[in-house]
Amino acid sequence: MISVKEVAGYFLVKSEPGTKREITHLKLQKLVYYSQGYYLALNKGEPMFKEKLQAWVHGPVCPMLYYEFRLYDDRAIPPLTKESLIEDLYKKVLDSVWKVYGKFDGIELERLTHEETPWIKARKGAPAWKASNDEISIESMQEYFSRKLCGGN
Numbered sequence: 317m318i319s320v321k322e323v324a325g326y327f328l329v330k331s332e333p334g335t336k337r338e339i340t341h342l343k344l345q346k347l348v349y350y351s352q353g354y355y356l357a358l359n360k361g362e363p364m365f366k367e368k369l370q371a372w373v374h375g376p377v378c379p380m381l382y383y384e385f386r387l388y389d390d391r392a393i394p395p396l397t398k399e400s401l402i403e404d405l406y407k408k409v410l411d412s413v414w415k416v417y418g419k420f421d422g423i424e425l426e427r428l429t430h431e432e433t434p435w436i437k438a439r440k441g442a443p444a445w446k447a448s449n450d451e452i453s454i455e456s457m458q459e460y461f462s463r464k465l466c467g468g469n
Contacts, residue, residue, distance in 0.1 A: 319365055346375055
């Protein structure tokens with residue numbers, strides 16, 4: 317298992333300021349969510365990181381990362397220059413997530429997560445604009461992303 321900070325750091329090395337591949341706080345949260353989801357699906361429910369994700373208004377959020385990066389608001393987070401040492405098992409998932417989702421901005425990723433079962437289920441019918449700290453369950457992410465990998469929705 318790795319930490320959510322290591323996941324965030326891995327993506328921040330890949331950030332390309334001034335392009336669609338720059339990373340804002342909103343985008344970082346969604347990349348972390350997708351990484352956890354796909355890792356769960358590929359590893360029979362074993363999480364990539366232990367930190368919890370919650371179903372906030374703007375999509376899935378790891379509160380610890382929120383408090384660390386909130387000062388950037390909607391501006392790009394400065395990229396890191398040094399990649400952390402992460403095992404290949406994790407890198408493969410992170411690289412795949414970056415390849416698929418790195419081209420989207422945070423707003424586009426927010427829209428996608430609002431259409432996905434784990435976020436919807438965690439919101440328990442609450443309107444999208446209503447604040448929530450409800451946890452997105454590991455089980456719902458594993459189920460959803462397993463189906464997605466098999467070509468389902």
